[in-house]
Amino acid sequence: MTTRQTLLDKLWSSHEITRRADGVSLLWVDRHLVHEGSHHAFAKLAERGLSVAEPSLTLAVADHYVPVRDRASGGASAQIRDMISRLTRNADAHGIELLGLDDPRQGIVHVVGPELGLTLPGLLINCGDSHTSTHGAFGALAFGIGATEVAHVLATQTIWQKKPPVMRLTFTGRLGPGVSAKDLALNWIAKLGADGARGHALEYTGSLIDGLSMDARMTLCNLSIEGGARFGMIAPDATTLNYIRGRAYAPQGCALDRAEEAWAKLHSDADAGFAREVTIDASEIVPIVTWGTRPDQAAPVTAAVPDDAPEALEYMGLRAGQPIAGTPVDQVFIGSCTNARIEDLRAAAAVLAGRRAQVPGLVAPGSMEVKRQAEQEGLDLIFIAAGLDWVSAGCSMCVGMNGDLVAPGKRCASTTNRNFRGRQGPGARTHLMSPAMVAAAAITGKITDVRPMLAGREVA
Amino acid sequence: MTGWTTHTGRAVSLPIDGIDTDQIIPARFMSQPRSKGYGHFLLHDLRDDSDFPLNNPAAKGASILVSGRNFGSGSSREAAVYALVDAGFRAVIAPSFGDIFSSNAVNNGLAPVQLAEEEVNALHRALSNRAMSVSLDIQKGRLTLGEIEFGFHLDPVWTQKLVEGWDDIDLTRAWASKIAAFRSADRAGRDWAWPKRQAKDTAH
Ligand code: SF4
Numbered sequence: 001m002t003t004r005q006t007l008l009d010k011l012w013s014s015h016e017i018t019r020r021a022d023g024v025s026l027l028w029v030d031r032h033l034v035h036e037g038s039h040h041a042f043a044k045l046a047e048r049g050l051s052v053a054e055p056s057l058t059l060a061v062a063d064h065y066v067p068v069r070d071r072a073s074g075g076a077s078a079q080i081r082d083m084i085s086r087l088t089r090n091a092d093a094h095g096i097e098l099l100g101l102d103d104p105r106q107g108i109v110h111v112v113g114p115e116l117g118l119t120l121p122g123l124l125i126n127c128g129d130s131h132t133s134t135h136g137a138f139g140a141l142a143f144g145i146g147a148t149e150v151a152h153v154l155a156t157q158t159i160w161q162k163k164p165p166v167m168r169l170t171f172t173g174r175l176g177p178g179v180s181a182k183d184l185a186l187n188w189i190a191k192l193g194a195d196g197a198r199g200h201a202l203e204y205t206g207s208l209i210d211g212l213s214m215d216a217r218m219t220l221c222n223l224s225i226e227g228g229a230r231f232g233m234i235a236p237d238a239t240t241l242n243y244i245r246g247r248a249y250a251p252q253g254c255a256l257d258r259a260e261e262a263w264a265k266l267h268s269d270a271d272a273g274f275a276r277e278v279t280i281d282a283s284e285i286v287p288i289v290t291w292g293t294r295p296d297q298a299a300p301v302t303a304a305v306p307d308d309a310p311e312a313l314e315y316m317g318l319r320a321g322q323p324i325a326g327t328p329v330d331q332v333f334i335g336s337c338t339n340a341r342i343e344d345l346r347a348a349a350a351v352l353a354g355r356r357a358q359v360p361g362l363v364a365p366g367s368m369e370v371k372r373q374a375e376q377e378g379l380d381l382i383f384i385a386a387g388l389d390w391v392s393a394g395c396s397m398c399v400g401m402n403g404d405l406v407a408p409g410k411r412c413a414s415t416t417n418r419n420f421r422g423r424q425g426p427g428a429r430t431h432l433m434s435p436a437m438v439a440a441a442a443i444t445g446k447i448t449d450v451r452p453m454l455a456g457r458e459v460a
Numbered sequence: 461m462t463g464w465t466t467h468t469g470r471a472v473s474l475p476i477d478g479i480d481t482d483q484i485i486p487a488r489f490m491s492q493p494r495s496k497g498y499g500h501f502l503l504h505d506l507r508d509d510s511d512f513p514l515n516n517p518a519a520k521g522a523s524i525l526v527s528g529r530n531f532g533s534g535s536s537r538e539a540a541v542y543a544l545v546d547a548g549f550r551a552v553i554a555p556s557f558g559d560i561f562s563s564n565a566v567n568n569g570l571a572p573v574q575l576a577e578e579e580v581n582a583l584h585r586a587l588s589n590r591a592m593s594v595s596l597d598i599q600k601g602r603l604t605l606g607e608i609e610f611g612f613h614l615d616p617v618w619t620q621k622l623v624e625g626w627d628d629i630d631l632t633r634a635w636a637s638k639i640a641a642f643r644s645a646d647r648a649g650r651d652w653a654w655p656k657r658q659a660k661d662t663a664h
Contacts, residue, residue: 014650017635017638017639017642018635018638020617022615022616022617024617026632026635026638026639028639028643028646030653031655036491037490037537039493040494040538040539040542043493043494048629050629056654056655057654057655065491079491080491082491083491118655120652120653122650122653123653128536129535130534130535130536130560144535144536144560145536145560146536146537146538146541146560146563146564146567147537147538147539147564148538148564148567148568148627148628149563149564149567151627151629152628152629152632156629156632156639157639158632158639160628160631160632194478194530194533195529195530195533195556198556198559199559230559230560249655249656251652251656252656256652258651258652259652259653262652294480399487400487400488401487401488401490401491418482418534420480420482420534421483421505422482422483422486422505423482423487426486426505427505
């Protein structure tokens with residue numbers, strides 16, 4: 001047997017059907033997640049008269065366009081309702097299970113896959129959405145694909161892909177109070193740049209990663225793509241297994257035993273070589289906020305706005321040299337596949353409890369399951385008492401496709417993943433930060449270091 | 461899709477780094493069926509500015525876009541490629557590309573041509589305030605603009621797909637029996653990887 005394999009080597013070889021002379025591999029796809037945006041791919045199949053190769057390995061989820069308020073209406077506009085019904089028609093026509101608007105398991109596809117136990121270590125997972133890297137938190141090979149590739153996976157259950165070199169990102173030290181996986185992610189992206197990990201698969205390791213919950217690992221892997229990596233991976237361990245056991249679609253009994261035996265091998269061998277190695281001591285990291293229009297344009301909340309991107313600053317309405325903290329915000333958004341799992345909501349609620357928000361805001365849980373859990377814990381009451389809107393699950397203001405937009409020129413403190421121009425609406429100004437930091441911005445009406453606000457509070 | 465090997469067309473310079481997919485096509489347009497054409501959504505929110513290079517009358521009918529670093533970074537939305545293709549573009553030239561964008565481009569007959577930063581800058585200088593004709597030969601990997609001639613490397617499979625007008629499904633057909641063999645071995649050896657379908661809950 002070959003030794004010295006990386007986690008990526010192991011995942012790759014267990015899915016490789018063939019490799020062309022040019023080094024591009026044909027890989028077997030274990031899970032294919034589709035959403036409303038996949039309509040182009042279904043249209044392509046229809047055009048060619050093809051059927052879906054493996055409907056039972058495919059799951060359809062309504063998330064990108066779904067209304068998060070007033071579900072009974074089915075959507076804000078005829079166009080949105082049409083997007084959702086198109087997904088329903090396509091799922092029905094091909095025998096694909098659908099988590100539609102009224103399904104109690106509905107939610108953002110990257111939140112729902114893990115929740116249902118469909119996301120497992122050792123799997124190859126594709127979805128027509130770049131944040132598919134989220135599932136890599138389980139030691140899966142998970143990556144986003146375009147519509148033509150979605151059609152390809154639907155038709156063949158395979159994907160062509162060139163194996164990338166691996167970059168190992170080791171986190172040591174400990175996170176300070178009020179500092180979260182979001183800050184870790186924005187920190188390394190700011191350090192290495194938005195294309196800092198371009199062309200690489202990222203494997204996260206280190207003592208700090210070992211201590212992170214699955215929710216936090218998912219946040220970290222989710223943001224891998226914002227640093228240019230297409231895959232983010234964490235080797236499965238006891239935390240992973242504890243999360244998976246007992247979930248609806250997870251293997252059980254003897255199958256689970258065999259699975260766990262296979263998963264125990266899913267780690268980079270001690271002497272495996274990496275194309276790049278970066279180590280970051282997390283003890284120094286403080287809460288981070290983006291000030292520009294790319295996720296790497298981020299700085300500690302204690303810093304001043306830098307002067308190296310005048311166009312971004314003009315768009316954002318900021319002056320170089322002004323302190324980041326104190327910038328007034330018009331609204332807040334807590335949601336998205338990056339930061340709308342239960343721990344994210346707990347972190348925001350810990351800051352908001354007993355306080356009033358000065359600005360309006362929306363809290364959209366990542367899934368209806370997260371919503372139920374939050375309501376069981378009474379977090380909904382905290383958000384509502386603070387004056388924020390507590391709504392149903394969906395992508396919502398992360399991308400605005402369902403009509404939840406930030407108005408032109410308005411500034412939004414957001415737990416999402418992209419601060420691109422226009423992402424949350426034409427002219428919208430987005431500041432990415434952690435759920436706790438968004439909660440702090442809600443209470444003070446401006447970008448604020450959350451740490452002093454945590455004094456004497458129980459932090460999740 | 462019809463393939464192509466050589467193309468000569470008007471090139472337009474958009475010397476901006478990091479034109480991401482949200483700028484190429486804002487998400488709010490993506491629910492439109494493609495049959496209506498996506499060309500008029502291209503770079504929609506940047507076009508309000510009358511000085512924007514693509515609003516220049518000389519850019520009308522351009523089929524080659526020269527841009528900056530990290531073109532097409534961001535989301536996997538293939539609609540970004542549709543917007544370019546439907547607006548008449550056949551190639552984008554930049555020092556680097558978002559990688560999902562590149563593979564989406566090739567699947568739709570749009571060539572992502574990567575040149576060194578100095579070379580791209582030379583093109584921007586040559587094209588500043590005017591549109592000139594650029595010739596591309598994707599098989600030879602050659603770009604010419606007047607006196608300027610640059611070589612580029614395109615992945616051989618990408619070249620084949622562009623030349624034949626193929627997408628991946630066409631390419632994969634040849635491997636059907638290998639895929640079937642892999643599938644049955646996988647079902648036997650990794651049974652845990654195949655989800656047990658629950659009986660559909662009749663309660664909802
Ligand atoms: S929440 Fe945002 S990033 Fe995540 S899947 Fe939805 S639109 Fe994409």
